[in-house]
Amino acid sequence: MTIVQSQDQARTDAWHKVQNQRHRRDRLGKLLLTSVTVFIVFLFVFPIYFWFSASVKPFQYIFRLPPQITFPETTGAWWSVVIGGRDYFETLREEAGGLSSTGGGGTGGYYVVPYLVTSLIVGGLSTLVVISIATPTAYALSRFDPRGKQNIIFFILSTRFMPVVTAVLPIYLIYQQFKLIDTYGGLIIAHVVINLPLAILLLKSFFDDIPRDLDDAAQVDGCTRFGAFWRILIRYIAPGIVAATVLCVIFSWNELLLTLYLTRSELRTIPVAMTTFDSSSGGTEWGFLAAAGSAAMIPVFIFILFVQRHLVRGLTMGAVRG
Amino acid sequence: MTRSDVLIAASQPTATPSKPRRRFWSAENPWLWITPAIVFLMLYSIFPLIYNLVISFHDWKTRSKYWEFIGTENWTNLFADSRFWNSLMITFTYVIVAMAIQIVLGFIIALLLDAKPWGSGLMQALIILPMVTAPSVAGMLFRLLTHSEFGTITWLLRDVFQIMSAQEPLIGGTGRYALIGILLVDIWQWTPFFVLIILAGLKGIPEDVVEAAHVDGANWVQRLWRVKVPMLKTVLAVAVLFRLVDLYKVFDYVAIMTSGGPGGRTETLSYYGYVNTFQQIEWGYGAAIGITLMLLVWVSAFAFQKIFRIRW
Numbered sequence: 001m002t003i004v005q006s007q008d009q010a011r012t013d014a015w016h017k018v019q020n021q022r023h024r025r026d027r028l029g030k031l032l033l034t035s036v037t038v039f040i041v042f043l044f045v046f047p048i049y050f051w052f053s054a055s056v057k058p059f060q061y062i063f064r065l066p067p068q069i070t071f072p073e074t075t076g077a078w079w080s081v082v083i084g085g086r087d088y089f090e091t092l093r094e095e096a097g098g099l100s101s102t103g104g105g106g107t108g109g110y111y112v113v114p115y116l117v118t119s120l121i122v123g124g125l126s127t128l129v130v131i132s133i134a135t136p137t138a139y140a141l142s143r144f145d146p147r148g149k150q151n152i153i154f155f156i157l158s159t160r161f162m163p164v165v166t167a168v169l170p171i172y173l174i175y176q177q178f179k180l181i182d183t184y185g186g187l188i189i190a191h192v193v194i195n196l197p198l199a200i201l202l203l204k205s206f207f208d209d210i211p212r213d214l215d216d217a218a219q220v221d222g223c224t225r226f227g228a229f230w231r232i233l234i235r236y237i238a239p240g241i242v243a244a245t246v247l248c249v250i251f252s253w254n255e256l257l258l259t260l261y262l263t264r265s266e267l268r269t270i271p272v273a274m275t276t277f278d279s280s281s282g283g284t285e286w287g288f289l290a291a292a293g294s295a296a297m298i299p300v301f302i303f304i305l306f307v308q309r310h311l312v313r314g315l316t317m318g319a320v321r322g
Numbered sequence: 323m324t325r326s327d328v329l330i331a332a333s334q335p336t337a338t339p340s341k342p343r344r345r346f347w348s349a350e351n352p353w354l355w356i357t358p359a360i361v362f363l364m365l366y367s368i369f370p371l372i373y374n375l376v377i378s379f380h381d382w383k384t385r386s387k388y389w390e391f392i393g394t395e396n397w398t399n400l401f402a403d404s405r406f407w408n409s410l411m412i413t414f415t416y417v418i419v420a421m422a423i424q425i426v427l428g429f430i431i432a433l434l435l436d437a438k439p440w441g442s443g444l445m446q447a448l449i450i451l452p453m454v455t456a457p458s459v460a461g462m463l464f465r466l467l468t469h470s471e472f473g474t475i476t477w478l479l480r481d482v483f484q485i486m487s488a489q490e491p492l493i494g495g496t497g498r499y500a501l502i503g504i505l506l507v508d509i510w511q512w513t514p515f516f517v518l519i520i521l522a523g524l525k526g527i528p529e530d531v532v533e534a535a536h537v538d539g540a541n542w543v544q545r546l547w548r549v550k551v552p553m554l555k556t557v558l559a560v561a562v563l564f565r566l567v568d569l570y571k572v573f574d575y576v577a578i579m580t581s582g583g584p585g586g587r588t589e590t591l592s593y594y595g596y597v598n599t600f601q602q603i604e605w606g607y608g609a610a611i612g613i614t615l616m617l618l619v620w621v622s623a624f625a626f627q628k629i630f631r632i633r634w
Contacts, residue, residue: 034439140355166612170373254456271458
C-alpha cells in the first residue's frame with residue numbers, strides 16, 4: 001500500500017516537474033517571441049518617435065551622433081513658430097545663432113495653422129460630398145443587379161487605379177479655363193474624386209453584410225424602398241460610414257500631387273505646404289520641419305484610433321473583412 | 323387602404339407578367355442611384371484621359387500659346403528617349419523590390435504577432451502609425467534619417483555596421499543608391515499594410531483545419547506552407563493588387579527626398595511625367611508618359627485581378 005502510494009507520489013512529482021519545465025519553456029519562448037516582436041515594432045515606431053523628439057530638441061541635439069533619444073533639454077521654439085506664429089527669423093537667430101543658414105520657409109515662415117485649417121476644410125467638405133454620393137451608389141450596387149454590374153464596379157475600381165499624373169494636366173487646363181485653380185470649390189471636388197471609389201466599394205461591403213430580409217421586412221411594414229434605405233439601412237451601416245469618413249479625411253489630408261498642381265499659394269493643404277517650406281528655404285530647418293510634420297501627423301493619429309477595427313477593410317476597399 | 327382596395331389591387335392583371343413594367347423615375351431604377359457617382363467619376367477620369375490622349379498628339383507652344391498637331395511625334399520620341407526607359411526600369415525595380423520585401427517582412431511580422439506575444443494588441447496599434455503618416459511627411463522624416471552626415475540610418479551603416487564608407491554618401495538624396503533610401507520609406511510605411519491584412523487572413527482561418535493538420539502529423543512549416551498560405555491566397559492577392567497599383571504611382575517620396583536625382587537614379591515614371599508637364603512645360607510629352615504609366619497600371623492590375631479572381 002505504502003509502496004504504491006509512494007510510487008504514485010513519485011509519478012505525480014515527476015509529472016509536475018515535466019509540467020513545470022514545459023511551462024517554463026513556454027514562458028521562455030513567449031519572452032523570446034515578445035522581445036523579437038518588440039524589437040521589430042520598435043524599428044517601425046522609432047522614426048516617428050525620432051521625428052517628434054526632433055521637434056522639441058534644441059538645435060545642437062538634432063544632429064548629434066549617436067542619435068539623441070533622451071531629452072536632456074527641450075525647447076518649445078520650433079512649435080512656438082509652427083503653431084504659435086512667433087517670428088521665424090527671430091526664433092532662428094535665438095535658437096541656432098550663426099549655426100544655420102537662414103532659409104525662407106515660404107511667405108509666412110513655418111506657421112502652419114492656416115494650412116491645417118485649409119486641410120481640415122477641404123478634407124471635411126470633400127468627405128461630406130463623398131459620403132452623400134457614395135452611400136446611395138453603394139446601396140444600389142449591393143441591392144440591385146443591373147445589367148453590367150460587374151463592369152460598373154470594374155470602372156469604379158479603375159478610377160482608383162488611375163495614376164494622378166495621367167489625369168492631372170487636363171484637369172489643370174480645365175480648371176484654368178473655369179478659373180477654378182486655387183479655389184476651395186475646385187480643390188474640394190478634386191478630392192471628392194480621389195476618395196469616391198474607396199467610399200463606394202467600402203460602403204457596398206457594409207451593405208452586403210446586412211441581410212436582404214431586413215429591406216423586405218421594412219417594405220412589408222410599409223416603408224418605400226427609399227424609406228427602407230434612408231430610415232433603416234443607414235443606421236445599420238453607421239459604423240461603415242464612420243470608417244469611410246475617417247479614411248476619406250485621412251486620404252484627403254495626406255494627398256500631395258493633385259493638390260500641388262491645383263493650388264498656387266493661397267490655398268495649400270499641409271503636405272503641399274511642407275514641400276514648399278522645404279524647397280523655398282536655403283538649408284533645411286529640421287526643427288521647424290519636424291514640428292510642422294508632427295502637427296500634420298498628430299490629428300491623423302487621433303482620427304485613426306476611431307477606425308482601427310475597420311482599417312484593413314477600408315484600405316482594401318471592402319475586399320478583406322478585417 | 324381598405325380591404326376591398328387591396329383585393330382589387332391584387333386582382334389587377336399586370337401588363338406584361340413576364341417583364342414587370344418599371345417607371346423611370348422610381349426608386350426601383352438602379353441607375354438613378356448610381357448615376358451621380360458614375361458621372362462624377364467619368365468627368366474626372368474618362369474625360370481627362372481622352373483629353374490627355376488628344377494632348378499627347380499635340381505640342382504646346384508656350385510662347386504663342388497654341389496647340390500644334392504633331393501626330394505621333396511625342397510617342398516616337400518617347401520610345402527613343404533613354405531617360406524614359408531609365409525611368410521605366412527604375413519604376414519596375416522599385417515595384418518588384420519593394421513588393422518582395424514587404425510581403426516577406428509582412429508575413430514574418432504577422433506570424434510573430436499572431437503567435438500572441440505579450441502586448442500584441444498594443445503593438446498592432448503602434449504598427450499602424452507609419453501607414454497613416456502622410457507620405458510627404460514620411461519622405462521628410464526619412465530624408466532626415468538618411469542625411470548624408472547626420473542621419474541615423476547613415477550613422478548605423480557607416481559607423482556601427484561600417485558597410486558604407488565615410489567619404490561617399492550612398493543612400494541619402496545625393497547618394498549613388500538613393501533609390502534604397504526611397505525603398506526604405508516605402509517599406510517602412512507599407513509593410514504594416516501587409517501585416518494587418520495577413521493578420522486578418524490568419525484570424526479568418528478556422529482553428530480546426532490547422533488542428534486537423536497538426537493531428538495528422540504536419541509540422542510547423544507544413545502547417546504554414548501547406549495549410550495557412552493557400553488559405554491566405556485571396557487575402558494576399560488583394561493586398562498585392564493595391565500595393566502594385568500604388569507602387570507604380572510612386573511620386574511623393576521621390577519629389578520630397580531626391581527630386582529624381584542624382585542623375586535620374588530615382589526618377590520614376592510618375593516623377594518623369596511631372597517633370598515634363600510642370601517643370602519643362604512639355605505638355606504633350608508629359609501626357610504621353612502619363613498614358614503609358616496608366617496603361618502599365620491598368621494592364622497589370624486587371625491581369626492580376628483576373629488571375630486571382632478578386633471580386634468586389
